[in-house]
Structures are given as C-alpha cells and as structure tokens.
Amino acid sequence: MCMTNRLSIIIPAYNDGDTLPSVISQCQALCPYEIIIVANGCTDNTEQIALNYHCKLISDPEPLGHDVGRAVGAANASGDVLLFLDADISIPSQQLQKFLEPIYTNQAEVVLNHIPLKPNSVHPVVIWKRVFNALMGEQHFGLDTLTAVPIALTRYALNQIGIESMMNPGIATLKTFKSNLPISNSYQIDLSKNKSRIGHQKTGTNLSFMQKVIIGDYVEGLSLLQLPNLDDHSGPKKIEMLNNAIGETLTPQLNQITPIANYDEKTLSVVMTLQQKVFRLHSKFKCLAKLPAHELIVVMNSDLAEEKRIAKEYGAKIITVNDPLVYEAYQAIGAKAAQGDIILTINGTSSFKYKEICDYIERIANGADLVLTKNNLKRSISLLLALQYAFNLAVDRKDLGASSLLSKHTAMSRKGLNIIGWESLHCPPLAQLKGILNGLSIVTSSKCVSNGKDDKDIDLHMKDYLVALQYLIKEKGPRGLFANDGRKRNKV
Template sequence: MNVSYIIQAQNEEVTVGRVIAEIKKTNPYEIIVVVNGSTDKTSDIVRSLGCTLLYYKEPLGINVGKAIGAFYAKGDILIFLDGDIVIPSKDLLRLSQSIKDGHDIALNDLTWVLKRVKKLDPTSVAKITLNLFLQRGELGMNALGAIPNALSRRAVKKIGWWNVIDPPLAQTIGILHHLSISAPASPNVISTNKIRPQHRTVAKNSPYAKSTSRIIGDHLQAIHYLIQEKGVRGGYPDNGLRSLPKIDERIKREKNAKRSAVVSLTLQTNELSKLLDTLKKASVDEIIVVGTIDKQMRSSLQEKVTKVVSISQDCRSCASRAVGAMHCSGEAILFVDGHQQLGLTDILPFYEAVENRVDVAVHNENERLKDRYPLNAKMIVQNFLNIAVKKPRLQSHSLVSVPHALHRRVIEKIGAESLMIPPLAYLKAILENVSIRAVQLKLKQQMDSLAIFFGDHIEAIHYYLQTTNERGRFTDGGKNREILEEIKKWGFKNESI
C-alpha cells in the first residue's frame, strides 16, 4: 500500500527539512507540502528536497492545507503532519502499519498526558466529551486534531476530503460510519508544539485564546452534526421525557412560604423520616413530597409535610422536581431526594446562599474533576457544558446533582418544566445571567444511566446552538473554506511561485 504524507507549513524553514528527513526514512510514495502565507525559505527547502510543493501566497487557515493535500494525494494511506514538529520515523511506520492491518483511522495516543497534568485544559475536555457522546469513551482525548494521524483511502471517501479541515467533524463522521480506529503511536507533540500568538491572544467575545476558541467551536460544530444525524439527544434515549408525568393532584399553591423544600421519592427508603425532621429544624415552612405514593404512605406523611403530590407512574427524580416546583410557593426552594442522608449543616448553606442574593446554589463537585483513572465522565461532560457557554470558572457546576437550591425568580424565568432535564434548566439559567454559588458538601451521588445523562447534555447543547449558531459563536480561526468549494467545483487549484 502506497503512503502519501501531507504537511501543512507556514514559515517553517527551521524544522521542515528535518520533518521531511524522517518521512524519507519510511520510503514514502509521495510527500505533499502545502505552504501557505510563508515569507521565509520554507518553499525553497521543500522544492530542493524533491517534494510536491503546493504554494499559496496568503495564509489559508488551520487545516485547510491538510484538506487540499487530501484532495491531491494519490496514496492508499494518507498521513498528516505539521511542518514545525519532527515525528520520528518509527512512529510514522506504526501509523501506516495500523492502516495496513485493516484500521481506517490511526491516531496519536495521548493517554499519557492524562497521567501528567493536574488539570485538563478546555480543548482536552472538548475532545473527551465528543468521544463520550460518540460512544467511544475508550479513545479518551485521542483525536484527529492531534498530529500525526492517518486515514485509509476508504476513510477519506467516507469522511470527505473537504471535511479534513474540521478534525472533530471528520472524526464524528468516521465514527458514525463505523470506521475502525486505532492509536498505535504516542510521539510527544505537546512539549514540542511551538507557542504562537494565537495560543496567547484572547479571542473576541471569548474568555479563551484564539486557538482554544477555534477548537471549542470545532467540537460544537461536530456535536451539531451529530444532532442533525441522530436527533436532538444525539441518538440517546429520553425514557418518555417529552411530557410531564400525570399528576393526581390539582396544582395549587397552599401558602406564601419563605423556605420551601421539594422532596423526590423514587426509591423506598428509611431515610425519609429523618430528612423531613431535619428540614423542619432548618425552619422550612413548606415541604412538598412528590412520587408514586400509596394511601398508607400518604397517611403517614400528612402530619410532617405541607403537601403530598402523587404521580401516576414511576419517573426520574428530576421529573418529580419539576412537578414539585409547580406546587411550591417559597422564595428559596431546596431540591432533595428522599433517600439522602443530610444533616442541618448540609441543608442550611443552600438556603442561606439563596437568601443572600444568590440565584442558584449548587453542590460543589469540582474536586471530582481531578479524577483521572478512570476518567469521571460525568464531571468531564458537565465541565464541557460550562466551557461551551463561556463560563469556564464554573468548572463542573450543574443542576444534575442534589441538593441544590433556586430562588423563585429563576424558576419563573426558565419554567418549572425545564427542571425535567437538569442540564437544560442549568443552561437556561446561565443564559439569564443568574448568580451561582457552590456549597461544599461530602455526599455520594446517585444518577441516571450515562445514556440518559449524555442525552440530557446533548439536548442542552442543541438548545444553546439554536440560540447562537452551529459553532456556539466561536471563531473558526479564519479558515479559507471558499477555496475548498472552488476545488470541489473546478478541481485542483495551486498558485505558482
């Protein structure tokens, strides 16, 4: 099988010769170098080394050169490189051998990075999240966005050479087409990556550097494609969440309370009585219990709670929260599950936060972001949602876990029914510019299946993309997409030197 190497280069006269020297050790079929926007001797060096030079006077933007090279390449295997990072020939051979062995996509294995870093950067979180959404969590942060990587000719046909311009989209298309993916080599491209102005200069209307903003936008664009192909939940189940559960009681607010509590009953538990006593000690003057409740349980609860709301079928605890929010009248509303073991010191900080001009008080789970092996998928995805809405300081804050508390004005703005899908409720609250405070609490959390969890977050991202655009209003770094359209229409276009 013939191997084509594709290098994108801009002012890389210092390194491009060494990059090509390592490639030549592998006996390549062809070496294509797409030089764009260069003002140094990169083109002269490429020509002198006998490579195919594709020259563009103006900068094309990141990865445009790779897409052009993919169109031009004739090999059975395409390996993509950058002109500023020298990859040892042994690693290049591992990539090509993996494709020869039957894989369609060969990635750089960056798993080792997770063992070294103390905190994941936004781009790594984006890569991991996309792989999780695509049901390929075992790939971790391995992605087509990191060089070197390789595609089979079959992969290029399935993905479309023009989609190489957006690596997360290309990877998404490949996975949805069930292409075989491997990660056979692990050259260090982190410490050798040249620091450029785009890595330091903050993008317009973004808290991130230009390169980070572009990569986040690329991943949101890939999720947008997933939604187009699989639906608003990315193909994940919703367990009948399109409507509120049937309620046996008429919605009627009994009183104007200061502190309300909504207690969801989804499990038979011995902790409920203790929890209700604790809520009373916390001066909660309206307690609403929601769940599938029989007459005997209702009778036993009447003396301890303000209202018992029985729903006619089993449902998720977040659906019970939505129902409870419709019934309660308090200014500060605490949401808890009936099986939770909570003391007075656990409950009071949530009320105190909301009573001190905080709109949303959440359970602080940020420490769990440090989990590496295995990766904490829940924390990673929650972190990505905050990254996507340009609130990185919120880290993994969310309304998925309870307890949490909301001021009534938040529920009035986002709608109680939004609480059925916690990430969507959280996102709507963020878009309303609410204030959020995290409460420290050591508590083991139970959650729905990851399938439901992922679907909820994809649905929240879908809502966000509808209010912005398919990239969440993140820059694409000035990629010259028009030139790819010209090539698709008219064939190859190359400027003469």
C-alpha cells in the same frame, strides 16, 4: 482497500523554519511518493527549506491554520495513502512506519494516534475529545479523534469523509466513525514531550481562542447527528407527561408561607424528592425544620407509605407519583407546586447538613438565580463529570467547572424558574442552558462534593446533554456560541 503504497505526506507550516528540517528528514526515510508543505502566512525561511528538501510547496500569503492547511494539502495530493503531520513535531521514522502498518497490511483505512486516557485531566480539549466520542456512541475510542496528528487515511477513506470535512476535525471524526471505515488506534506515539502550543494551554477561568475553535468544531460535528426531538423534552408534550404522572396531592391545613426578614422579605419553598425508602428520614426533616418559616413539599413514589406518614408529621404538602420516574421529574413536579420566591430542592436519598442548605438559600437571597452544587474536578473524573464540564465549556462557563442541575441539591429564584420553565427541569442540561442563554445569575455552592463514579443512568444523561446541545444549535447555529473559527474555507 488500498492496493499500493504510494504515500503522500502533508505538512501545514506556519513559520516553522527551526523544526521543519528535522520533520522532513524523518519523513524522507519513509521513501514517500511526495512530501507536501502547505506554507501559509510564512515570513521566515519555511518555504526555502521546503524547496531545498525537494518538497512539493503550496504557498499562501495568509495564515490558514492547520486544519485548512491539511485540507489544501489533501486536495493537491496524488498518493493512495495520506499521512498528516505538523511542522513543529518531529516523529522518528521508525515510529511513523509502525503507525502506517495497519494501512499497508490492509487492516485499516484510517489510523489514529492512540492517546491514553488520564482520568484526572481537566484540559478543555481533552475533556471534549472524550465526551465527543462518548456522545457519538464511540466511547471505546477514548480520546482518539482526527483533531491531532499523526493521522493516516487511504484515498478511499478520504473520499468517504470528504476533503472539505478535513477543515473541521469534529466533522471529519464524525464522518469517519459513521462511515463504518475500518479504524486502527492501537499504536501510540507519545507526543507529550513536544512543545505545547500557546493557544492550547490552560487559561484560568477563560477559554483561549483555539480552545473555543476546537470545542466549536465538536459542537458542529454533533450537529450532524440525528439529535433527539426537542418537542419531546420541553413544551406542551413534557407538561402533559409530567401532569399525567401525578397521583394524589395532600395539602396540610396550614399551608401559608410568610416572608423572611433575613432573606430580604423573600418567601421560601423547600422541595424534597423521595424515590425510594429512606433511612433516618426523621433527622432530615428535623434539619429542615431549623430553617426559617417555609413551605415544605415532598414529591414521592405512591408506594412509600411510611415515608408519607413521616412527611405528614412535619406538615409537608405531599405529591405522589404513580409510576416511578427519574429524579429530575420529581424535581420538576415539586418546582411547579412551589409558591416561594426561593425554591430549594433537596434529594431526600442524599445526605445534607443545615449549614450547607443555608448556603444555597442565602446565595439566592443575595441575588443569584440558580445555585448548583460545586463538583470536585481534582480527582478521577468520571464520564458524567466530563459531560457536565464539557457542556459548561461549550456555553463558555468554564468557571462553573462540572457543576450541574444534575446535582443532588439545587436552589433557584422565582425569576429563574419562570424563565427556565418548570417542565424543563425534567432535562437539567436544557434548563441550565436556558438559564445561561437568558442571562440568569448562575453560581455554585461553597462546598465542593466528589462525584468520581458514573451512575447507572449515564446513557440517559448523555441523551439529556444531546437535547441541550440540540437547543444550543437551534438558538445559536451549528457551532453554538463559538461561531467564529477564523477559517478561510474558500481556500479548498
């Protein structure tokens, strides 16, 4: 625990001559042991201002970035408490004093600024802060990480985290949480009125360089977790598990499918999954009967006798599952059985309209390999939607929004299924990732659905996304697709 109050304030600065005097003045009111200005790549009067205010100046001719700058400052600090600030954000000294109080009163080794969660925020960095904490099992920390200032650490905490880890806020945050250090995040300093840095602003359907760096930081942080074993989620083990789950298969006498002229002579398979009793099942089959000639496959629990009888009436190939499984397993089993060039999967417990399912089919017929249901990001964003969106951001597909193979209905081409592998559909994020990494054409449906609530399987979904991230890290390295962070790590 911290036994003294020697305070080192560390401020990386890059051409911040206009704002630095105000920042330093507020810091001096705290009577710190030292104020360290890490001037990197400055071509203005930043360095002279630091000297005029009697700060400890560390100068580097190259731009280092805030994270490396903080690590450089920490390596040169002598205090027992370290406070990290930015040179373009002036925080009143009274607020900083209040912020440091948990350390001075021996209640915490780490203090993070509390950022209230706004459920409708779709900013990529905000989404990833929330998801990163949730995937680490620290959902109660909300958006609070070591990414944004102010941050305060005791010398003991810094030694536990490691100075080099400060260069990557994702790694620093993970090590902080996993070191069982007492953390305080109860105090909020509202920085929303401060200027927003250009690199962090929204950029349409493309991520900015800084957004990619930050997301790469979080992916690299997660790479240090003990992630699920990939062999348990794809390959021979998964194939064996799914095959063993299949009970009986009832095939109708007329099971031949024919090419459809208006779908460019492609054949169509429709897979309906039924995990529980379904009301108005007749009307759903009647809707599907309007489709051009197709193969109909129903994958269902073995105890759904009435649903089985109705499916037989409509000439479906019926595959029963002995033990109830998650929806994705039914989807995978149905895809394995499908013979068509276009495979449309319908969740039988969800509603659908004829025009909507035709949209999925037509998009595949027109050249897409995978069609995902478009999810609405304009309303309150559940953790599940945040997970789906964060994952698409991590694979540089911001254009997909929160669309995912976890959705109610999907469609894919035969080519797409062959590349992804039917067994991978049991882990939808992994299947989607394989499609993206293999260059498949992945699009969303025309209709947007709202999915503002988390479902009861949120923990299972988080595990699936960790599996997919494990595969991404295995294939592309610890930072995934965003390997270039531009950091000069040799400076520390």
